[in-house]
Amino acid sequence: MLCDDLAQLLFPRVQHTPSEAMQASVRLVLQMLVRGIESGLGVEQNDAVPRSWDILCRSGLLREPALLEFALARIAEEHISRRVNEGRPDIFRQIAVEMLDSKDSSLAQSARNLLVAENSLELHTPERLIDQMPAELLHLLLWRVVAVFQSASAGDSRAYVDAGNILLSRHDESRTLNAAAAKLVYFLPDDKRAKLADPVLAGLSLYASGLAQEFRISHDRILRFIDEDSVAPFLVLLRARDCDAATAMSIVQYLRGLRADDYRLPELLEQFAVLKTEEARSAILRWRLGAETNARHG
């Protein structure tokens, strides 16, 4: 009996696949990363796709969860930034701007790195994108790309290795947007911390980093929660913060680019109202432990 039922369960219809648009966006980000690395290695860029792309695809590298996570987070970041920047108020990113004048040189440097990184990201070039990669991810992708050119070159391939080492030595993780924001949040003076809960005052990066630090979820995962089709995960984060309903709705409205009279807001308010703070925190704890388990087991 059990076997029959298991057999029936084995090949039911597919329930969910990412949209065409999302697949195309992810492919575009990954191609930009590879193109940025190839450019750093001195490889000529004449084709529509990077030269090592096909081999990398076949090697399975582009199924690396960390790379996909990075790409998806950049897409989410782009979506949210575009929505937020449409009506950017004057007080936007007030915390980082104030911290530029901090007497603590480390804080001031982090604020400078953050603002530079945020502005660089808007340029959307492959080089700027690889500047934003966590060091270990750049290390992983770089040496795979180098390996493609090494195996393809008939003669001495030492030049690719040397160029790779130079590229890595130039990379400074502390200048990435995520790292700069995380450091700023960590060292932020107590009198500024309350502002972190306000995405307008904090700016997207610091706001996401504040949530990331509080709930110990990665900055990139927070960005994806904010941008996901379903608002539910973000509502859970806000409820776990003990946000009141009015504040939560105004934050959702701001970061999701909703108008004040958007027909979805009453429904979201209803969803938010049934959430309990303790349940929200337990849910986040489970998300986090799940993510850590996945990370530990590759």
Add this chain to the structure above:
Amino acid sequence: MQILPARLALPIKCVVDQDGRLIAADAAIRRLHISNSGHEGGILAVPGLLDLAFLCLRTGLRFERSVFVADKDHDIELWVEAEKQNQNVQLSVVGWQERDSSHPTSQPFKSSLIQTPDRKFPLSMQINHAAVVLRASGTLLELFGDDFIAAGFDDHFELVDQQGTIADLLKSPDGIPDRLSIRQRSTGTEREALVDVVKSGVNKVVGVHLVFLMPEVGVADQDSSKEVTRQHNSGMGLGRHFASAVRQPLGRILANAETIGSELNGPVLEQYSSYAKDIASAAKHLSELVGDLEDLDAIDRPEFKVAREPVEFGDIARRVSGLLALKAADHQIALVHPDEATQCEVVGEFRRVLQIMLNLVGNAIRYSPGGTEIRITIDPAASSISVEDDGPGIPEEDRERVFTKFERLGRSGDGGSGLGLFISRKLARAMGGDLIVEEGTAGGARFTLSLPTS
């Protein structure tokens, strides 16, 4: 957030060799290393720091990261700079912030718990005020699996000679006793535990630390408990350990198959993409099936018990509607639930009642045609709650059969396992109530869950 005690001067440094051994360290890091069961010249016993050191060794790059460390009664968030020096790594702690470990979302990483079993008291755990397990010694994690963290205390244990649950005791104005007798649900083993109340900075009780008093027979007892679990697992049930073990590879199959199927890694042949999507779908359903079988395993145990607590059907109905609203909308189905004024208090276990209702409404969504509605109604006089759909209904002769194991009434390929209703009725009866199905007013199916009021 508490900041570094004044006596600690930053930066605090240590050096780790290529095998992960701590070869030099300032006093504060040495203390963390020793308190995490590390020893002189041994592998650095602070998992977050060790991970960072290995990352630095592997890549040769410089890193600046925050690292969480579990200390005795609180967590510490460190800001650490890691730099490779010849064959070693120098770690410099430039930030040290102590964080309140009572916050359920700010618990130490599980890896640190698994790697640092408390040898003196093999069975110890910390739970929060809602009776959720926050920390546990390595022995308990071995016994109950990784899912033990974040599980409900009441899922595994019950109080002996005490009314209510441990959460009730935590809320009680009389306070919680210094010692408690606790029975392990799966084996019936009783243990006495020392209770250490955990308070927040404003002296509010936020949880308890429990240390089971059986040090002299700890290992033997642990082995016998394992044996009971092993024997149980070898029978018809799947058991928690098996379910935990299966979930993880299934999750990886699912993730990889979805990645291939959605062609995120570039184009693949059409039929391969289709195969990958089928694999992903099968993995998703197997994962749900494992969850059902795990429940089945639990309720088939003779010692299976449910908590008795006040449950309000109206609240349940609104929660279920909220949780399944999007799924219903996907199927163009409207969910109608009772208004706030409709209330009916019964006695049962809240999460089990919610589980039953999610199953009933989920089934109704699965089998109802688009453009129809699903009505959740409450009858306070009968202390019952019903889910009625406008689907094809269930023929009278099949109405009892749907509550038997794996009964699908000939349906297939819709993602159901044939266990949901069987489990739901078992749970309803374990709570002193029942679950029945009748013909609805519009010819669809109406499932009614009734529970006692006292």
